[in-house]
Amino acid sequence: VALDEGLKKTKEGFFSKLTKAIAGKDTVDSEVLDQVEDALIGADVGVETTVAIIKRIEERVAKDKYIGTAQLNGILQEEIMSMLTDAQSDEFATFDTPPGKHPYVILVVGVNGVGKTTTIGKLSYNFKKRGKNVLMGAADTFRAAAVDQLVIWSERVGVPIVKKEMGSDPSAVAFEAVETGISRGSDVVIIDTAGRLHNKAYLMDELSKIRRVISKKMPDAPHEVLLVLDGSTGQNAIEQAKHFTAATKVTAIAITKLDGTAKGGVVLAIANQFKIPVKYIGVGERMEDLQIFKKEEFVDSLFN
Numbered sequence: 001v002a003l004d005e006g007l008k009k010t011k012e013g014f015f016s017k018l019t020k021a022i023a024g025k026d027t028v029d030s031e032v033l034d035q036v037e038d039a040l041i042g043a044d045v046g047v048e049t050t051v052a053i054i055k056r057i058e059e060r061v062a063k064d065k066y067i068g069t070a071q072l073n074g075i076l077q078e079e080i081m082s083m084l085t086d087a088q089s090d091e092f093a094t095f096d097t098p099p100g101k102h103p104y105v106i107l108v109v110g111v112n113g114v115g116k117t118t119t120i121g122k123l124s125y126n127f128k129k130r131g132k133n134v135l136m137g138a139a140d141t142f143r144a145a146a147v148d149q150l151v152i153w154s155e156r157v158g159v160p161i162v163k164k165e166m167g168s169d170p171s172a173v174a175f176e177a178v179e180t181g182i183s184r185g186s187d188v189v190i191i192d193t194a195g196r197l198h199n200k201a202y203l204m205d206e207l208s209k210i211r212r213v214i215s216k217k218m219p220d221a222p223h224e225v226l227l228v229l230d231g232s233t234g235q236n237a238i239e240q241a242k243h244f245t246a247a248t249k250v251t252a253i254a255i256t257k258l259d260g261t262a263k264g265g266v267v268l269a270i271a272n273q274f275k276i277p278v279k280y281i282g283v284g285e286r287m288e289d290l291q292i293f294k295k296e297e298f299v300d301s302l303f304n
């Protein structure tokens with residue numbers, strides 16, 4: 001699914017509200033701004049981020065009396081872009097691996113059902129396509145279905161997988177995956193984890209144990225802790241991000257299911273609120289449907 005196709009509903013919802021807000025008006029007054037605020041919140045941009053965007057526009061309108069509703073669209077686009085640039089470091093994602101990290105170990109975290117397994121499959125596909133040897137680790141040992149699904153993806157993509165019987169210690173699987181990755185000379189090891197959010201202390205303990213055990217085999221690993229969030233759940237995704245960032249050091253975010261949702265604005269909320277690079281976005285169920293998040297492209301798809 002192409003990005004602008006995927007974001008169509010978000011765009012339509014947002015712009016129909018925006019058009020209504022400025023209909024028959026020339027000046028950007030508080031009433032217009034109120035409605036722009038509603039439109040942003042309605043697109044799941046989140047209160048905090050929306051307030052920040054509105055404040056920036058207010059400041060510009062106050063400074064420049066020539067800004068009218070005709071310029072609003074362009075200004076909004078500029079301010080969203082500049083907010084994203086402030087929030088997201090320049091470190092951008094690739095499907096390559098940085099030098100000196102061999103294997104490059106990615107720990108994938110997130111609540112069940114958000115698209116974690118699918119994202120691991122898509123990532124593996126993309127790394128493999130660029131000539132990387134990928135190894136999967138099935139450390140969600142609590143759900144048989146999780147391991148089964150990952151096995152299906154490993155076969156579909158054609159990459160090996162390390163797994164153990166149900167109920168094994170997840171950190172033991174993670175350790176073995178890294179160990180196997182080292183001995184096989186893998187370029188990338190991608191490890192799935194259980195996303196059981198109902199017990200916060202447990203989640204924290206489990207993830208820190210996995211990290212500790214992995215680093216015994218490879219001191220600087222995991223190199224990436226990728227949090228997967230379901231974009232179609234809007235504010236729920238933000239809540240999950242709060243829990244996971246509190247439980248462990250998350251270094252990158254993937255936002256899935258942006259195809260066909262009207263809640264695509266959540267990407268802006270997450271990017272702004274957590275200041276953690278949003279590296280990947282999921283725009284469909286196929287292995288080709290994972291894209292590297294590019295700020296310009298994303299904002300462009302929302303506005304043009």
Ligand code: GDP
Nearest residue numbers: 112113114115116117118256257282283284285
């Ligand atoms: P997990 O429990 O987090 O591992 O979730 P899965 O990877 O099994 O995905 C749950 C469901 O979401 C599956 O039906 C996937 O096909 C679907 N899914 C995952 N990513 C995307 C996406 O980007 N777009 C769409 N439309 N569906 C997705």
